Amino acid sequence: MSERKLVDAKNTFCPGPLMELIGQMKMAEIGDELEILSTDQGSANDIPEWINKVGHEMVDTFENEGVWHIVVKKTK
Amino acid sequence: MNILVVGGGMGGTILANNLARRLSSELKAGKASITMLSASDKHMYQPGLLYVAFGKMSPDELYRDQVSLLESSITFRVDPVTKFNLKENNVVTESGKQYDYDIIVISTGSRTHAEGTPGLAENACQFYTEADALKMHKTLQNFEGGKVVVAVGVPHKCPMAPLEITFMLADYFRERGILDKVQLHYTYPIGRVHSLEAVAKWAQPEFDRLGITYETLFNMKEVTPDKVISEEGTEAEYDLLVTVPSHKGMQVIEDNDLGAGGFIPTNRTRLNIEGYENAFVIGDTTNLPISKAGSTAHYEAETLAENIASTIKIGTPVRDYDGKVFCFIEAGEGKATYAMFNYQNPPDPKEPTKGIHWFKTAYNKMYWASARGLL
Numbered sequence: 001m002s003e004r005k006l007v008d009a010k011n012t013f014c015p016g017p018l019m020e021l022i023g024q025m026k027m028a029e030i031g032d033e034l035e036i037l038s039t040d041q042g043s044a045n046d047i048p049e050w051i052n053k054v055g056h057e058m059v060d061t062f063e064n065e066g067v068w069h070i071v072v073k074k075t076k
Numbered sequence: 077m078n079i080l081v082v083g084g085g086m087g088g089t090i091l092a093n094n095l096a097r098r099l100s101s102e103l104k105a106g107k108a109s110i111t112m113l114s115a116s117d118k119h120m121y122q123p124g125l126l127y128v129a130f131g132k133m134s135p136d137e138l139y140r141d142q143v144s145l146l147e148s149s150i151t152f153r154v155d156p157v158t159k160f161n162l163k164e165n166n167v168v169t170e171s172g173k174q175y176d177y178d179i180i181v182i183s184t185g186s187r188t189h190a191e192g193t194p195g196l197a198e199n200a201c202q203f204y205t206e207a208d209a210l211k212m213h214k215t216l217q218n219f220e221g222g223k224v225v226v227a228v229g230v231p232h233k234c235p236m237a238p239l240e241i242t243f244m245l246a247d248y249f250r251e252r253g254i255l256d257k258v259q260l261h262y263t264y265p266i267g268r269v270h271s272l273e274a275v276a277k278w279a280q281p282e283f284d285r286l287g288i289t290y291e292t293l294f295n296m297k298e299v300t301p302d303k304v305i306s307e308e309g310t311e312a313e314y315d316l317l318v319t320v321p322s323h324k325g326m327q328v329i330e331d332n333d334l335g336a337g338g339f340i341p342t343n344r345t346r347l348n349i350e351g352y353e354n355a356f357v358i359g360d361t362t363n364l365p366i367s368k369a370g371s372t373a374h375y376e377a378e379t380l381a382e383n384i385a386s387t388i389k390i391g392t393p394v395r396d397y398d399g400k401v402f403c404f405i406e407a408g409e410g411k412a413t414y415a416m417f418n419y420q421n422p423p424d425p426k427e428p429t430k431g432i433h434w435f436k437t438a439y440n441k442m443y444w445a446s447a448r449g450l451l
Contacts (some may be wrong), residue, residue, distance in 0.1 A: 009365045011419040014235050014401065018272040018319075020365045022295060023231040026192075026322070027336050046267045052291055052310045 004033040008046075010067060017043040018050060021072070025056070028074045033059060038068045047072070077108040077388055080175055082157050082167065083183035084114030084142045086122075086335060086447060087359030087373030093449035094381035096147035099388065103149045108388060110149065111177075113169060115156040117142055121189055121443050122204075122233075123370060126240060126406075129203040129212040130153040131250050133440065138206070157184075160332045162355050177353050179384060182340065183377075185328060186233055186360035186389030188279050193229060195299035200227070200319040203241070215316070216248060217353045222315030227296050227304050229322030230265050233360060233368045236405045236415070238262070239270060239279055243408030245318065246286050260287075263294035263304070263312060274423050275405065275415055282407070323368065327363055339363035343418070345396035347380050356380055366419075371402040374446065404436040412436050 007024050009017040010062055017038035022035055036047065047070050051058050059071040081088045081094065090445055092112050102108035119142045127133035143152050148355040159168040166176045188204045224245060228238045242262050249255040262269065262283060268276040269283065269290055283290055295307040296319075303313045324328040324330075325338020334340045334349075341350045342362035349355040359373030366372060376397055383393035399419030406412050411428035412435075445451040 004252065007365070012365045012399070013273075013417050013422050014271045014415075015231065015365070017365075018266045019230055019271050022265055023322075023337075026230065044275075049267060050308075053293055054221045054295075 004035055006068055007034055007036040010037050010039045018046050021047060025074055030074055030076065033073045035069055035071045039066060043070060049064050077111045078177045080177035080180045081112040083185060084112055084119060085183060085185045086370045087377045088112060088183035089119065089145055089447045090374055091358060091377035091381050093147050093148050093376055095384055096149045098381060111151040113153050113155055113157055114142060118155045119145055124440055125203050125209040128209040130244055131213050135206045140444060157328060160334060162352055167450035181356045181358060181362055183359045184325045184326040184361050186325050188321045189324040192322055193296045193299060196296060196319060196321060199299050199301055200317040202319050202321055219316050221254055222319065223259045223261060223306060223313060224316045224372055225261045225312045225314035226318050227263050228265055228298060228320045229366060231323055232320045233323050234402045235271060235367045237371065238264060240406040241242060241318060242288060245408060247408045262288055262290040264292050265295045266290050271416055272423055275425055278425055335363055347376055347397055367401045369401055369403055375400040403416055
């Protein structure tokens with residue numbers, strides 16, 4: 001059954017939010033959603049770029065009190 | 077108060093020794109005990125494998141008897157855990173023995189998972205075990221020129237390894253006088269050449285200066301005998317493939333359903349397993365989104381040892397783990413730099429110097445004092 005998993009990458013520099021997401025996506029099942037939390041504004045750009053390049057699905061992106069919430073769905 | 081340390085790598089060893097000194101009076105009085113369970117009677121200095129791959133260290137320099145590194149007050153057993161019963165406060169080992177505890181620290185480490193990428197293990201050189209590092213050295217010795225691709229899996233141990241192996245490859249081929257016959261091509265999973273922005277800003281011009289080409293947003297999907305195919309739909313042809321493969325936590329962690337991929341959900345400041353106040357995790361075994369590096373295990377171990385000792389002595393932990401990591405970066409040409417950072421402060425690596433390279437070389441020997449908790 002598909003589920004949404006929270007990935008807390010706030011205040012981390014290495015490996016950083018995108019690398020963390022890539023690792024988590026490998027372990028996720030097709031259809032799962034991952035919500036990654038990041039305090040790195042660059043994540044709002046580079047995560048969607050990677051998601052689109054690989055062909056997964058962007059579900060939502062929003063910023064709340066300095067934390068970016070980026071929700072993606074594994075499609076393949 | 078029985079304290080059980082599972083795993084005899086860098087994190088477990090530093091923690092056990094630090095704790096043994098802090099609790100020396102309690103241990104002498106029989107009010108506390110420290111037991112370490114490990115899968116091996118040997119302790120390996122894992123960063124040395126990078127040098128073995130280039131023939132700059134020999135494998136026998138990487139090992140010490142584990143018991144020689146431990147305080148004499150620590151009970152050491154080579155008897156790996158097969159079953160964690162966290163709710164019952166005990167573990168069961170390969171020999172069938174049950175060990176009860178009041179506090180447990182899990183530091184079982186991580187392992188390469190090249191087999192997770194089809195074709196990678198069969199076609200690529202890697203250096204994360206003694207056998208693989210020696211095999212890589214022999215392969216390099218027989219290489220006479222062509223395209224060398226460096227490909228990186230996620231997650232991986234030692235965040236500086238992809239850069240270091242690339243710069244060291246350039247050095248190696250230069251020393252052999254065949255650098256002009258080699259095209260070095262570096263690939264990396266995210267949109268810059270290193271996860272740390274400051275390090276990427278330093279490394280990219282170095283690649284340009286050395287004629288090393290690079291491709292970012294490149295995640296291995298499949299490897300054939302002559303090319304790497306990426307998740308992003310591109311390909312990199314190679315004559316020699318060197319990889320920093322993806323890693324997983326140890327099988328026993330997965331077998332006990334303690335965490336996906338063998339990485340245990342861990343509180344980022346207290347280092348306890350989520351939901352357990354007396355069970356802790358350090359080093360590569362955590363699922364924390366920070367570097368899987370020896371220094372991470374080292375700083376976590378020091379913090380946790382202080383907190384366990386203070387909890388026993390005064391009933392409360394005294395400080396949080398602040399996410400501190402320190403990584404040397406071998407930059408080639410006999411120079412090195414370093415990156416130091418924590419949860420709040422990003423790294424600001426300085427220009428590489430020969431002095432830092434020599435300090436790193438010295439640390440390869442000084443490590444044993446570090447493991448004993450003396451450095």
